[in-house]
Amino acid sequence: MSSSEWPLWEVFIRSKQGLDHKHVGSLHAADATMAVQNARDVYTRRLEGVSIWVVESTHIHASNPDEAAEFFDPAADKVYRHPTFYDVPDAIKHM
Amino acid sequence: METPAQDLSRDDQFQARIDADVRIEPKDWMPDAYRKTLIRQISQHAHSEIVGMLPEGNWITRAPSLKRKAILLAKVQDEAGHGLYLYSAAETLGASRDQMLADLHSGKAKYSSIFNYPTLSWADMGCVGWLVDGAAILNQVPLCRTSYGPYARAMVRVCKEESFHQRQGFEIMQTLCAGAPAQKEMAQEALNRWWWPTLMMFGPKDSESPNTEQSMKWRIKRFTNDELRQKFVDMMVPQAEFLGLTVPDSNVRWNEARQAYDFGEVDWNEFWSVVKGNGLCNHDRLQARVQAHEEGAWVREAALAHAAKRAAREAVAA
Ligand SMILES: [Fe+2]
Ligand SMILES: [Fe+2]
Numbered sequence: 001m002s003s004s005e006w007p008l009w010e011v012f013i014r015s016k017q018g019l020d021h022k023h024v025g026s027l028h029a030a031d032a033t034m035a036v037q038n039a040r041d042v043y044t045r046r047l048e049g050v051s052i053w054v055v056e057s058t059h060i061h062a063s064n065p066d067e068a069a070e071f072f073d074p075a076a077d078k079v080y081r082h083p084t085f086y087d088v089p090d091a092i093k094h095m
Numbered sequence: 096m097e098t099p100a101q102d103l104s105r106d107d108q109f110q111a112r113i114d115a116d117v118r119i120e121p122k123d124w125m126p127d128a129y130r131k132t133l134i135r136q137i138s139q140h141a142h143s144e145i146v147g148m149l150p151e152g153n154w155i156t157r158a159p160s161l162k163r164k165a166i167l168l169a170k171v172q173d174e175a176g177h178g179l180y181l182y183s184a185a186e187t188l189g190a191s192r193d194q195m196l197a198d199l200h201s202g203k204a205k206y207s208s209i210f211n212y213p214t215l216s217w218a219d220m221g222c223v224g225w226l227v228d229g230a231a232i233l234n235q236v237p238l239c240r241t242s243y244g245p246y247a248r249a250m251v252r253v254c255k256e257e258s259f260h261q262r263q264g265f266e267i268m269q270t271l272c273a274g275a276p277a278q279k280e281m282a283q284e285a286l287n288r289w290w291w292p293t294l295m296m297f298g299p300k301d302s303e304s305p306n307t308e309q310s311m312k313w314r315i316k317r318f319t320n321d322e323l324r325q326k327f328v329d330m331m332v333p334q335a336e337f338l339g340l341t342v343p344d345s346n347v348r349w350n351e352a353r354q355a356y357d358f359g360e361v362d363w364n365e366f367w368s369v370v371k372g373n374g375l376c377n378h379d380r381l382q383a384r385v386q387a388h389e390e391g392a393w394v395r396e397a398a399l400a401h402a403a404k405r406a407a408r409e410a411v412a413a
Binding site for chain 2: 024025026031042043045046064066
């Protein structure tokens, strides 16, 4: 008798219409249909969602946290991307 | 004097992040001991939620009304959910689900000793919700701010659900205490049996809990066992009084100077005996888990076979 584990799925839930799907956790299921059903029972017992996405965990590719400093560095010295960088004269309204 | 960050060892940098209340996430570097301790703590917690379904499951078919049955069913289903949130948090640290279950089934992994006590009367459903879930809440609320991100997020979800558990238990006690003398007696008798085991849920005395210091430093524990036990007594004594019940401890007395209740000493021999496997239900609980797992094996295999067959069929069609 084989005892191979059901694959792991990451679960994303849209809590209400108009909002993004947000990662909530993971679960095991034999296939995508079962993963969606299990996600409903595990993560939305109190109407926490109106839509569920599941993605097999092996399909998630992520940035490397050990290289986060270098990786996000290009954005670190560009303060002029923010509106607060600019002095708006007091006389100017609605800007 | 300030030390530049690059001069600190990896362990010191890690501790500095924790001290600054920066959450640790799954792929971040962490000391092996932190990972191991967390896997043990989270999986033990998950096992407790899963085994915790058994004492209450015992009463689902015998609940006194359809309303109580629906509530109890929903509560037990929540506990299954808690176990699953926690197993998935432990898996982010590299633990495998199969291994965690194997460790539970072989007796290698522990779960909370409270679930090794039997649930003998309907009033036990009241005491479990009111006292046991009440103690669990005290343990769990501080863990919503624990240093490991997935654990903290799982605990936030758990805590949102726990207060219904405690309230439904308290309501059962309230109903019994407002009922016939025999019902009130049943409530008192259940309290007599659950009070001390619930105090044991907070674990050994601080002086006998050598890992507390490291765990507090890592912020995977935020209060000591004795601090939480005191808080629990301070919360529960007035609630028992409200119900018209007596806590089975003749040493319970308000201490004006400490602004807290004094209370008697837990029977630590009983505590260690149950931890070591000699409680009334240790054997039954494990056996029930193992049996459920083994009898479900064919379902798990069939589901995988079905998924593989369907995937193959879809591949041909494409
Ligand atoms: Fe729970
Ligand atoms: Fe609970």
